[in-house]
Amino acid sequence: EAGVTQFPSHSVIEKGQTVTLRCDPISGHDNLYWYRRVMGKEIKFLLHFVKESKQDESGMPNNRFLAERTGGTYSTLKVQPAELEDSGVYFCASSQEDFNEQFFGPGTRLTVL
Amino acid sequence: GQSLEQPSEVTAVEGAIVQINCTYQTSGFYGLSWYQQHDGGAPTFLSYNALDGLEETGRFSSFLSRSDSYGYLLLQELQMKDSASYFCAVLIYNQGGKLIFGQGTELSVKP
Numbered sequence: 411e412a413g414v415t416q417f418p419s420h421s422v423i424e425k426g427q428t429v430t431l432r433c434d435p436i437s438g439h440d441n442l443y444w445y446r447r448v449m450g451k452e453i454k455f456l457l458h459f460v461k462e463s464k465q466d467e468s469g470m471p472n473n474r475f476l477a478e479r480t481g482g483t484y485s486t487l488k489v490q491p492a493e494l495e496d497s498g499v500y501f502c503a504s505s506q507e508d509f510n511e512q513f514f515g516p517g518t519r520l521t522v523l
Numbered sequence: 524g525q526s527l528e529q530p531s532e533v534t535a536v537e538g539a540i541v542q543i544n545c546t547y548q549t550s551g552f553y554g555l556s557w558y559q560q561h562d563g564g565a566p567t568f569l570s571y572n573a574l575d576g577l578e579e580t581g582r583f584s585s586f587l588s589r590s591d592s593y594g595y596l597l598l599q600e601l602q603m604k605d606s607a608s609y610f611c612a613v614l615i616y617n618q619g620g621k622l623i624f625g626q627g628t629e630l631s632v633k634p
Contacts, residue, residue, distance in 0.1 A: 414565070443621065452527075453566070453610065453624040465619035499563065509620025510554055510571040516564055 412436065414515035416502050422521045428490040431518045435484070435504030442485050443505075443512060444477060448498040456500075459485060471496075492522045525549040527625035529611055534631045535601055543596045543628045545611030553616040555587050555594045560608040560627070569596070571614070598630075606632045 415434045423429050435442045444456040456475070457467040461482035470477070474493070479485040489496055499519050503512040527547045535541040545555070554573035558566040572578055572587035572594060584597040598605055608629050612622040 441619070445622070445624075452626045453612075453622075455621045455623065458619045458621055460619060466617065466621060469621070501566070505620070509616070510556060510573070510614050511568045512620075512622060513568070514558075514565040 414502055414504050414513050416500075416515040416518050418518060419516065420519045420521075422523065423492055424523050425494055426491045428488065429492055429520060431487045431489075431500055431502075431520070433485045433487070433502030433515060435502070436513055439504035439506055439513070440482070441505045441507075441509060441512075442479060443503040444485070444487055445501040445503065445514075446498050447501065447517075448495075453501065456487075489520075492520075494522050496520060497522045525613070525615075525623045527611055527613060527623065529609075529625040529628050531626065532629040532631070534633060536633050537601055537603060539601050540597065540599050541601060541630065543598075543609050543611075543630070545594050545596075545625055547592050547594075547611070547613050547623075547625075549613045549615060549623055551615040551617050552589070552592075553614040553620065555585070556612045556614055556622065557583075557585055557596045558610045558612060558624075560610065562607075566610060569609075601632050603632050603634070606630055 442459040447453045455469040459479045499517040503514045557569040570585040587594040608627040612624045
């Protein structure tokens with residue numbers, strides 16, 4: 411069974427540009443989460459999808475971040491325009507009905523210059 | 524607010540036993556999870572405690588005391604490959620589960 415995949419693995423952009431991150435969850439997992447780890451800090455929750463619906467987006471930093479999950483399969487996280495403080499590793503995770511075991515992807519390392 | 528405290532780093536030798544503690548202050552507590560992360564890669568689920576007591580999975584065990592807002596991860600018969608970051612994370616249930624992570628404990632296993 412394939413795990414959670416994320417693309418790209420690394421992205422380096424300049425301040426003000428736009429970046430779109432993609433996450434493909436484990437097949438059949440209705441729950442999809444985005445988390446972010448900024449250098450030296452804890453992994454922080456961004457938002458949670460159940461199928462195509464946003465269940466909880468309380469962790470989204472501001473309106474420069476837009477997450478979608480069309481058709482309840484893969485998800486994208488767009489940052490527009492990117493700021494320096496958006497640099498970090500963005501993790502995606504998915505789970506079945508029981509939320510306690512979340513399967514994480516390898517992350518996308520975003521660097522904003 | 525939500526906060527979790529765990530030691531930033533721990534060092535032990537091969538074959539030893541190490542305990543990584545975690546205390547938390549959160550609202551909406553549902554359970555305590557532990558994740559392992561090698562070299563900044565994908566965090567990997569190790570264990571979950573929803574009820575007080577000890578859960579054992581091979582060389583790893585996890586303990587929870589809800590009344591003390593405290594838990595720990597116990598690693599036995601340490602191996603070099605156990606060198607990694609270990610995160611405790613509280614599962615919050617509010618119309619869906621989300622994890623609130625501690626800052627992680629860097630475990631170094633020496634020969």
